[in-house]
Amino acid sequence: xxxxxxxxxxxxxxxxxxxxxxxxxxxxxxxxxxxxxxxxxxxxxxxxxxxxxxxxxxxxxxxxxxxxxxxxxxxxxxxxxxxxxxxxxxxxxxxxxxxxxxxxxxxxxxxxxxxxxxxxxxxxxxxxxxxxxxxxx
Numbered sequence: 001x002x003x004x005x006x007x008x009x010x011x012x013x014x015x016x017x018x019x020x021x022x023x024x025x026x027x028x029x030x031x032x033x034x035x036x037x038x039x040x041x042x043x044x045x046x047x048x049x050x051x052x053x054x055x056x057x058x059x060x061x062x063x064x065x066x067x068x069x070x071x072x073x074x075x076x077x078x079x080x081x082x083x084x085x086x087x088x089x090x091x092x093x094x095x096x097x098x099x100x101x102x103x104x105x106x107x108x109x110x111x112x113x114x115x116x117x118x119x120x121x122x123x124x125x126x127x128x129x130x131x132x133x134x135x136x137x
Contacts, residue, residue: 011030013072019064022038022039025061057071057096058070059100063102073096077093097113099112099114
């Protein structure tokens with residue numbers, strides 16, 4: 001299956017370009033992360049065999065190191081080692097996250113928190129977490 005058709009099967013939630021401009025990483029709603037080689041057009045490679053358990057919403061590439069971070073509805077922040085294609089570290093967050101980015105020098109990481117989907121949208125709980133809509137550095 002090509003990268004384009006795979007992305008259409010799943011909803012694209014986030015994209016990031018590697019610091020060396022050699023690849024683009026795509027985070028999909030189904031918690032998959034695929035990598036596309038920009039230079040030679042090679043097929044996507046699955047980065048995570050074991051990763052998020054629910055929807056992935058945010059992905060960011062470190063500006064200087066070969067790592068990416070992802071987060072989403074499972075309230076887990078995962079640091080991926082691009083070379084080894086595995087999770088290097090993970091951190092449980094207080095609530096789900098909808099955005100993540102590194103500072104330009106890579107010394108800070110900012111996480112934007114959002115609502116956690118609990119069941120179907122029709123049955124979603126109306127109670128808001130106190131930190132929903134906040135961000136963490």
